[in-house]
Amino acid sequence: MDKARGDKGGELKPVSAALAALLAEVEALDNETLPLEQAAGRVLGETVTARLDVPGFDNSAMDGYALDHRDAGGRLPISQRIAAGTPARPLAPGSCARIFTGGEIPPGADCVVMQERVEVEGTTAWIPEGVPAGDNVRRRGRDVASGAAVLEAGTRLEAAALGHLAGQGITEVAVRRRPRLALLSTGDEIVDPGRPLAPGQLYNSNRPMLRRLLERFGAEPVMMASIPDDAAATRRILAEAAQAADVVVTTGGVSVGEEDHIKAAVEALGRLDLWRLAIRPGKPLALGRLPRAGGGEARFVGLPGNPVSSFVGAWLFLRPLVGALLGCPALAQLPEVPARADFATRTGPRAHYMRVTLTFEAEGPRARAFEDQNSAVLSSCIEADALAVIPADSEVTPGDPVTCLWLGGVG
Ligand SMILES: Nc1nc2c(c(=O)[nH]1)N[C@H]1C(S)=C(S)[C@@H](COP(=O)(O)OP(=O)(O)OC[C@H]3O[C@@H](n4cnc5c(N)ncnc54)[C@H](O)[C@@H]3O)O[C@H]1N2
Numbered sequence: 001m002d003k004a005r006g007d008k009g010g011e012l013k014p015v016s017a018a019l020a021a022l023l024a025e026v027e028a029l030d031n032e033t034l035p036l037e038q039a040a041g042r043v044l045g046e047t048v049t050a051r052l053d054v055p056g057f058d059n060s061a062m063d064g065y066a067l068d069h070r071d072a073g074g075r076l077p078i079s080q081r082i083a084a085g086t087p088a089r090p091l092a093p094g095s096c097a098r099i100f101t102g103g104e105i106p107p108g109a110d111c112v113v114m115q116e117r118v119e120v121e122g123t124t125a126w127i128p129e130g131v132p133a134g135d136n137v138r139r140r141g142r143d144v145a146s147g148a149a150v151l152e153a154g155t156r157l158e159a160a161a162l163g164h165l166a167g168q169g170i171t172e173v174a175v176r177r178r179p180r181l182a183l184l185s186t187g188d189e190i191v192d193p194g195r196p197l198a199p200g201q202l203y204n205s206n207r208p209m210l211r212r213l214l215e216r217f218g219a220e221p222v223m224m225a226s227i228p229d230d231a232a233a234t235r236r237i238l239a240e241a242a243q244a245a246d247v248v249v250t251t252g253g254v255s256v257g258e259e260d261h262i263k264a265a266v267e268a269l270g271r272l273d274l275w276r277l278a279i280r281p282g283k284p285l286a287l288g289r290l291p292r293a294g295g296g297e298a299r300f301v302g303l304p305g306n307p308v309s310s311f312v313g314a315w316l317f318l319r320p321l322v323g324a325l326l327g328c329p330a331l332a333q334l335p336e337v338p339a340r341a342d343f344a345t346r347t348g349p350r351a352h353y354m355r356v357t358l359t360f361e362a363e364g365p366r367a368r369a370f371e372d373q374n375s376a377v378l379s380s381c382i383e384a385d386a387l388a389v390i391p392a393d394s395e396v397t398p399g400d401p402v403t404c405l406w407l408g409g410v411g
């Protein structure tokens with residue numbers, strides 16, 4: 001679907017157009033150097049080349065006996081004992097060596113027989129026949145060969161990647177600076193938890209929700225503020241946010257009401273690239289840029305105030321934006337999971353991003369939709385691990401194939 005029927009506000013833009021506008025001219029941020037133990041979750045800023053083979057020497061995968069496989073099938077004298085961490089001497093011909101897991105394979109041996117298969121009598125060991133060369137030997141460089149790329153720039157440093165870097169003896173690592181985030185709430189009816197609620201007011205649920213999502217994506221919150229429903233104050237706070245942040249996110253105030261000041265303020269300060277998408281929830285989402293005094297610009301994303309619209313907008317747009325600023329390809333697109341619908345629905349002119357829970361069954365994944373899919377019902381997001389994308393003007397009945405965007409991966 002490239003175009004959607006508009007309503008009075010004009011044509012609704014497809015997600016692809018919004019992503020193109022959002023990501024145009026976005027470049028990865030600079031690197032900073034961190035001790036490895038502080039780099040968890042960060043994005044690698046440059047490709048790391050191995051300076052060591054891992055493992056660094058042929059070693060045993062088992063506690064047992066090392067020998068030349070041609071000597072298997074008989075009783076052999078035990079000529080040395082090789083614990084992990086102690087150097088091995090060349091194997092005396094026609095003998096075997098007692099060896100422990102991780103111990104160095106002695107020159108002259110080419111296999112290890114696990115001790116459960118060996119009968120020891122005094123200083124000799126009976127070795128069964130038919131042991132192939134290479135059995136239970138972990139070859140030097142099997143995991144990482146020196147000179148090869150250990151990890152590519154743009155890799156998210158999660159558990160195994162951190163272990164891999166440490167395996168190279170690395171203590172410091174170049175990572176991308178985290179995108180600075182300003183998270184601004186609009187709406188005079190929105191109150192921070194901890195303060196009493198007057199009639200007509202509600203607590204700010206978008207702020208902690210978006211903060212958590214954006215931190216997961218890799219951003220660093222540097223400014224959190226509430227913007228009163230006032231045009232001059234909106235301009236002032238947005239200008240301040242653009243100075244402090246790479247990404248300025250607002251919630252609410254992007255629809256068509258008289259108290260919706262965000263778009264006008266963005267247009268006055270910088271430029272609005274796009275407004276109103278053919279998606280549900282999230283129709284009035286706005287994208288733009290806010291110039292910084294002294295050069296450069298912050299990217300602006302105006303999320304609709306309804307909590308589910310903010311939630312879905314963050315996954316669809318803020319995740320790839322943060323990914324582009326981090327130079328992290330894994331954040332560019334949510335993984336697609338083909339599933340069967342457990343629900344029935346019908347869409348109008350907007351594609352529906354339904355909150356679903358996936359179950360992985362023998363005949364394939366099934367998508368179960370939360371019953372109330374209204375954009376104000378945040379409970380629909382709590383257990384959601386995917387968004388089922390129902391194209392505009394279509395009908396789904398139970399059992400139909402649906403494409404789901406998985407929310408459980410990196411970031
Ligand atoms: N006449 C029209 N009215 C509306 C349209 C439209 O096309 N024509 N679009 C509707 C759609 S769709 C959406 S989505 C909303 C979005 O409007 P805004 O982005 O201007 O958001 P607000 O009006 O400020 O707030 C909407 C709703 O969300 C609550 N909210 C706002 N911020 C928070 C927060 N931080 N935590 C919790 N809840 C929040 C707010 O109280 C409102 O109930 O516009 C429709 N209207």
Ligand code: MOO
Binds near residue numbers: 281282284304306375
């Ligand atoms: O597009 Mo709005 O987010 O449906 O409620």
